Amino acid sequence: MSGPDRGAVLSADGTYRYSLTRSWPVDESTTTDPLRSVAWVMLNPSIADAQVDDPTIRRVVGFTRRLGYRRAVVVNLYAYRATKPRMLDEVVATGGDPVGPDNDAMLDVVLSEAGLVVAAWGAHEGTQDRVVRLRGLAAAHGHRLHCLGRTKAGHPRHPLYLPLLAPLEPLP
Template sequence: MYLELDKIWYDVYASIIIMRKSARIVGDYRYLLSRKWDASKPKITFVMLNPSTADAKQDDRTLRKCIHFAKSLGYGSLQVVNLFAYRATKPRELRKVTDPVGPKNNFYIQLATRRTSLIIVAWGTHGGFQGRDKVVQNLISSKQTLYCLGVTKYGYPRHPLYLKKNTKPIIF
C-alpha cells in the first residue's frame, strides 16, 4: 500500500510542469520577460508594442496567450521584448512620457533576438509611433526571418491577445 502511494505521488509529481519566470525591470521600464518550461526544446521570442502588468511573478492575458502559441508550436521557452520598454496598460500612455523606448531597450531587443529559434513580431497598429517599428526591424539581425500571426489591414503585425488559438505564424 505504501509503495502504491509513493508511485501515485511520483506520477502526479512527474506530470507537473515547472515554469521558470524572470524579468528585467528597471524603474518604469521592463526590458525583457522570460518563461521556461522545457529546456530541451527551442526558444521563441515575441517582439510586441509595450509591456503591461506581467513581471517575474505574474502573467497577464497577453503573456498567457503567447505561452499558448509557444507551446502549441513546440517551443519550451519564450522571451518577450517590446518596441517601447515603458510599462503602460494602454498604448496612448506612451505618448505622454518623454522616453517611452527606454535607455537600454535596443540592447535587450538585440540580445533576445540573437538567442532564439523563432522571432514573432506582434506590435499591432501602434508600432509606427516614432517610427519605432522600422528602427527595431533594422536592429534585428538580417539573418533572422521575421514571422507574425497575421497582419492588420495597414500591414502591421497582429497583436496576439485577440487571435484565435489555432493561428499559425506566417513570414512578415
C-alpha cells in the same frame, strides 16, 4: 508537470520592463531545438513581471508551446510599462522616453538567442522608426520577422484575441 520558470528584467525603478521570460521543461511537445526560444516583439509591456502573468502573456505561452518551443521571451518596441498604448504618446508629449535606455541592447541579446522572432505589436501609429530599428537588429542575427496575421493596414496582429491555431506567416 511543474509550472514555467519565470523571469523579467526591469529598470531599477520599475518604469521599464526590458524582457519577460517563461520557460518549461522539455517534453514530447517540444519539437524544436530545446535551447532556442521564440522572441515575441510587442508594443509595450503592461503589468506582467517575473511573478505575475497577464492575459497576453498567458496567450503568448500558449502559442509558443503550440509552435513546439520551450521558451518565450517577450520584448517590446517600447519598454515603458503602461496599461494603455496611448500612455506612450503621453510620455512623448511630456518629454519622456518611452523606449528606455537599455531597450535596444536587450532586443539585440534576445534576438541573438532566438530561434524564431514573432512581431506582435498590433496597430499603433508612430512605430515606424522603432520597426526599422527592429528589422535591422533582426537581420543582423539572420532572422526574418514572422507574425500571426496582419491587420488591414498590414501591422502584425496582437496575439490576445487570436485563435490558438492562428497560422504563423512571414511579415513582409
